[in-house]
């Protein structure tokens with residue numbers, strides 16, 4: 001059996017009458033950043049939603065830390081210390097940044113009781129969180145919202161962080177901040193699975209890579225190997241490059 005923290009084996013997902021995932025095999029090793037790449041419509045978001053139990057796998061198996069989670073509810077999956085930041089980020093626009101973070105803290109009913117040390121660390125990772133602490137989150141830029149969304153996901157310590165397209169629409173300076181924050185999260189022991197369209201972002205951050213096409217993983221390996229092989233990139237990702 002593989003030693004991966006998260007492992008999908010032959011996962012199929014139907015959405016209504018549509019057969020979207022056709023046997024996804026994917027391994028997310030402990031302590032690494034794994035990039036999930038692929039053209040639009042390849043099935044990346046559907047894979048993340050299936051991991052989180054937001055879509056039910058119709059076939060196959062999903063294991064997390066050696067436990068079968070295929071049939072668990074989304075709250076039960078989240079309780080295993082898996083955090084998911086969807087593409088729309090799920091930020092509450094009318095609430096302040098602080099209130100957004102508070103909502104995610106299971107153990108603290110007010111900011112004073114939030115783990116101060118952890119909060120300081122999160123503010124250091126994501127300066128926008130500190131800067132806009134008492135501002136309505138809806139007033140922030142796209143990049144700042146993305147930071148709040150990831151910060152919120154890690155208010156509680158996590159074993160696995162899953163983020164759908166963290167670099168989408170972000171300015172280069174914010175992208176650098178985001179890369180730095182993910183690298184430091186990894187260094188703190190969090191395993192990370194990121195869906196990306198931005199190959200430059202993926203190359204800078206990825207340890208492992210899986211490329212999807214047509215509801216399947218069609219390539220899996222080390223990110224550095226794919227980064228060094230332009231022909232392979234071209235054949236797997238085509239114009240997405």
Ligand SMILES: Nc1ncnc2c1ncn2[C@@H]1O[C@H](COP(=O)(O)OP(=O)(O)OP(=O)(O)O)[C@@H](O)[C@H]1O
Nearest residue numbers: 015016018020038039040041042043044045046047
């Ligand atoms: N709710 C839904 N109902 C029907 N089809 C869907 C639904 N959600 C996704 N699909 C279809 O499933 C396929 C995979 O979509 P998915 O969003 O997983 O792809 P993706 O790789 O994340 O692409 P993108 O980068 O465009 O988000 C697409 O053909 C899409 O049209």
